[in-house]
Each structure stands twice: as C-alpha cells, then as structure tokens.
Amino acid sequence: MQNGLPYLDILIFVIIAVFLIFRLKNILGTKTGFEDSNFGKDKTEAKIANVVSINTKKTTQKNDNLDKEIIKIKKTDETFDYIQFINGSQTFFKMVLEAFVEGNLDKVKEFIKPSVLKNFNLVIKERNKENEILIINLQAINKTEILSSEISKTALRISVVFESFQIKALKDKNDSLIDGDLNKEILVKDIWVFERKINNLNPNWTLIETKNF
Numbered sequence: 001m002q003n004g005l006p007y008l009d010i011l012i013f014v015i016i017a018v019f020l021i022f023r024l025k026n027i028l029g030t031k032t033g034f035e036d037s038n039f040g041k042d043k044t045e046a047k048i049a050n051v052v053s054i055n056t057k058k059t060t061q062k063n064d065n066l067d068k069e070i071i072k073i074k075k076t077d078e079t080f081d082y083i084q085f086i087n088g089s090q091t092f093f094k095m096v097l098e099a100f101v102e103g104n105l106d107k108v109k110e111f112i113k114p115s116v117l118k119n120f121n122l123v124i125k126e127r128n129k130e131n132e133i134l135i136i137n138l139q140a141i142n143k144t145e146i147l148s149s150e151i152s153k154t155a156l157r158i159s160v161v162f163e164s165f166q167i168k169a170l171k172d173k174n175d176s177l178i179d180g181d182l183n184k185e186i187l188v189k190d191i192w193v194f195e196r197k198i199n200n201l202n203p204n205w206t207l208i209e210t211k212n213f
Contacts, residue, residue: 069149073158076151076198089160089194089205090144096207101136103128113195113208131173139165139185147191155195158205161213162190189213 073080092111099105103124109117127134143163150157166188169180193209196202 066146069146072151073149073156076156077196082146085158085205086144086146086160089192090141090162092207093141093144093162093164093190093192094138097136097138100124101134111204111206113206116207116210132178133171133175135167135169135171135180135182137167139167141165142187153198155197157193157195157208159191159193162188162192163213164188164190 070080070082092108096105096108096112099108100120100123105112105117105120105124112120141162141164143161145161147159147161149159164187165185167180167182167185168188169182170178172178189212191211191213192207194205195208196205
C-alpha cells in the first residue's frame with residue numbers, strides 16, 4: 001500500500017490542476033459583448049474586413065436601385081420581364097455591332113429610330129468612301145444592366161449600360177492599321193436607350209439613343 005501512495009499524490013495533483021484549469025477557462029472565456037472583433041488580428045486583416053463590409057453595402061444599394069427601377073416599370077407595364085428584357089437587349093447589342101461592322105444594317109433597322117439609323121449609316125458611308133475596314137471582335141459582355149427608366153404619358157424609356165471586352169481596330173485600304181490594337185483587349189462602356197410605346201400592341205423595343213458611359 002505504501003508503494004501506492006506516490007501514485008495517489010499524483011492523482012490528487014492532477015485532479016486539482018484540472019479543476020483550476022476549468023475555473024480559469026470559465027472566468028477568462030466569458031464574453032461580455034464588448035469585445036473588439038478585430039482583437040488578435042493584424043491591421044491588414046482588420047482593413048480587409050472593413051473593405052468587405054463597404055463593398056457589401058454598395059452592392060446592396062445597387063440592387064435596391066435596380067429593384068426600384070423594375071417596380072417603377074412594372075407599374076406602367078405589368079407584363080415587363082426583367083430577365084427577358086436584359087437577354088433581348090444583349091442579343092440586339094451583338095446584332096447591331098455585327099451589322100455595323102459589316103456595313104449593312106438592314107437586319108436591325110426595323111428596331112432603330114430613323115435619326116439614329118441615319119447616323120450609323122453616315123459613319124458606314126464615310127468608311128466605305130475611304131475604303132476603310134472596321135474590326136470589332138466582341139470577346140465578352142461583362143455586364144448588361146438597367147441604369148434608369150423614364151415614363152411619359154405615351155412611352156416607356158429604359159437606359160441600359162453594356163460593359164463589354166472588345167478588340168477594336170481600323171485599317172486603311174492598304175490594310176495598314178490606322179487606329180486601335182489587334183492584340184489588345186479593351187473594356188468598352190456604352191449606354192443605349194430603348195423605348196416602347198405604352199398601350200401599343202407591338203411588344204418590340206426601339207433603340208432611340210446611343211452614348212458613351
């Protein structure tokens with residue numbers, strides 16, 4: 001039995017140590033609700049946390065603005081479908097770019113306001129006169145989004161921003177590069193304004209204005 005006493009002493013010390021650790025953990029581990037969430041992090045981590053918070057707020061505000069525009073549009077046109085409109089305008093954007101490069105807008109002229117169509121054709125005519133070759137390679141459309149809307153007594157207008165990555169260049173009749181870079185992709189931002197008459201049986205939209213963002 002005497003040989004067992006040292007082991008009994010060790011066991012008692014272990015029990016006491018466990019008890020003390022348990023008590024310290026309860027005391028030090030209690031949260032008061034006033035702790036700094038960045039405590040223990042370096043300054044870089046704290047800044048990253050702040051940046052994420054700010055970006056999230058901006059995204060929320062952006063979505064709120066878009067939601068307000070959609071609600072405003074639907075009050076005038078209950079059949080308005082945002083996804084369908086965005087997909088349609090994006091397809092039309094591609095079609096117009098292709099037709100403009102080809103120098104023939106016949107496929108899309110039905111959906112373009114006469115004054116806008118005239119401006120397009122004037123540029124094409126000037127290009128053909130100089131025997132210039134326009135190159136626009138649409139690499140990707142990064143964003144298509146409603147920017148704003150206007151409602152009058154007779155029409156509904158929607159401004160759409162297109163952000164696309166393109167390779168743009170212009171060559172002369174000798175195939176020499178005049179402008180642009182065939183090896184450089186650029187980000188192009190355009191605003192196109194579409195209009196549809198209210199209470200019109202024709203569901204199609206008309207491009208009435210184009211401008212740079």
